Amino acid sequence: MANPIEVRKTGDHGAHVTPGIGKDVIVYVCLLVLAGVQFVMAYQNLTVSQMLTRMMFVAIIEASLAVLFFMHLYSEKRSFLIFVVVFTVSVLLGLQYGWTDSNRMINGAPYSEVK
Amino acid sequence: MSQADLTMEGHPAAAPMSGPIFSIPSKKFAMWLFIIADTMTFSACLFAYGFLRNGAPNWPRPFHSITNVAIMTFILLTSSLTMLIGVRASRAGDKPKAFLWIMVTAVLGIVFALLHIREWMGLIGEGMTMFKNPWGTGLFGSAFFSITGLHLTHVVSGVIALLAVGLRYRTGRYNADDIEVVGLYWHFVDLVWMFVVPLVYLLNLNH
Numbered sequence: 001m002a003n004p005i006e007v008r009k010t011g012d013h014g015a016h017v018t019p020g021i022g023k024d025v026i027v028y029v030c031l032l033v034l035a036g037v038q039f040v041m042a043y044q045n046l047t048v049s050q051m052l053t054r055m056m057f058v059a060i061i062e063a064s065l066a067v068l069f070f071m072h073l074y075s076e077k078r079s080f081l082i083f084v085v086v087f088t089v090s091v092l093l094g095l096q097y098g099w100t101d102s103n104r105m106i107n108g109a110p111y112s113e114v115k
Numbered sequence: 116m117s118q119a120d121l122t123m124e125g126h127p128a129a130a131p132m133s134g135p136i137f138s139i140p141s142k143k144f145a146m147w148l149f150i151i152a153d154t155m156t157f158s159a160c161l162f163a164y165g166f167l168r169n170g171a172p173n174w175p176r177p178f179h180s181i182t183n184v185a186i187m188t189f190i191l192l193t194s195s196l197t198m199l200i201g202v203r204a205s206r207a208g209d210k211p212k213a214f215l216w217i218m219v220t221a222v223l224g225i226v227f228a229l230l231h232i233r234e235w236m237g238l239i240g241e242g243m244t245m246f247k248n249p250w251g252t253g254l255f256g257s258a259f260f261s262i263t264g265l266h267l268t269h270v271v272s273g274v275i276a277l278l279a280v281g282l283r284y285r286t287g288r289y290n291a292d293d294i295e296v297v298g299l300y301w302h303f304v305d306l307v308w309m310f311v312v313p314l315v316y317l318l319n320l321n322h
Contacts, residue, residue, distance in 0.1 A: 024203075031192050035188050035189075039317065042322075043322060052314075066305060080138075080147075
C-alpha cells in the first residue's frame with residue numbers, strides 16, 4: 001500500500017512533506033459549504049446584529065481553515081503560528097475603539113447632529 | 116577587526132544570527148509580513164465600513180440578487196484549490212503541471228475581475244457613484260467602491276504576479292519556493308473575500 005505522505009527534495013530548502021491533494025479538497029468543500037451557509041443566512045428573518053454575529057462566526061471559521069490548511073500555517077513552527085495569531089488578534093481588538101464614536105453618531109450626541 | 120573589538124565595554128558580544136527567523140525562508144517570511152500588514156489595511160477598511168453602517172440611519176440595501184456574488188465566491192474559492200494543486204505539482208518537480216494549474220488560477224482570477232467590473236457597471240448604471248445613490252446615504256457608495264476596489268486591485272495584482280512568476284518558473288528562473296510565496300498571496304486574497312461578502316453584500320441584501 002502506497003504511503004499517502006510523500007517526502008520530496010525541493011529547490012532550496014531541503015525536504016518538504018507533501019501530503020496528497022485529498023485533504024485540500026476536503027477543506028475546499030468545507031469552505032464551499034460554509035460560504036453556502038452564509039448565503040442561506042442572508043435570507044433568514046434575523047435582525048442585522050443577529051445576522052452579523054452568525055455570519056462573522058462562519059467567516060472566522062472559513063478564514064481559520066484557509067490560513068491553517070491552504071496557507072499551511074498549521075505546518076509552520078508553533079512559535080510563528082503564535083506570532084501571527086497574537087499580533088493579528090491584538091490589532092483587531094485595538095480597532096474596536098471606534099464603536100463608541102459610531103454609536104454616538106447614531107444616537108445624535110450634540111456635536112454630531114446635522115444642523 | 117575581531118569580534119572582541121566590537122564588544123561594548125563590560126558586555127559580552129552578541130551571538131551572531133544563525134539561520135532565518137522562525138526557520139522560515141526569507142522570501143516566505145517577507146510575504147507573511149506583507150500579508151499581516153495587508154490584513155491590518157483591510158481590517159481598518161472593514162471596521163470603518165462597520166462604524167459608518169452602524170452610525171447611518173438610512174443605510175441602503177441595493178442588492179436584489181446574490182447570484183453574481185455567489186458565482187464570484189465559487190470562482191475565487193476554486194482558484195485557491197487550483198493554486199494548491201499548482202504548488203503541490205511544483206513541489207513534486209512536475210513543471211508542466213504546475214505551470215498549467217498556475218495559469219488556470221490566473222484565468223479564474225481574470226474571470227472574477229470581469230464579473231466584479233460587470234457588477235460595478237450595473238450599480239453605476241442604476242445611479243450609484245462614490246458620493247450619492249438613489250437609495251440612501253451617499254456614504255454607501257464610497258464605502259462599497261473603496262472596499263471592493265481595494266480587493267479588486269489585489270486580485271488584479273495577484274493575476275499579474277501569477278503570470279509573471281508562472282512564466283519565470285517555466286523558464287527556470289524561479290523555483291517551487293517562489294510558487295509557494297505567490298500562492299500565499301493568492302490564498303490571502305481569497306481569505307479577505309470571505310469577510311467582504313457577508314459584510315458588504317449579504318447584510319445589504321434587499322429581500
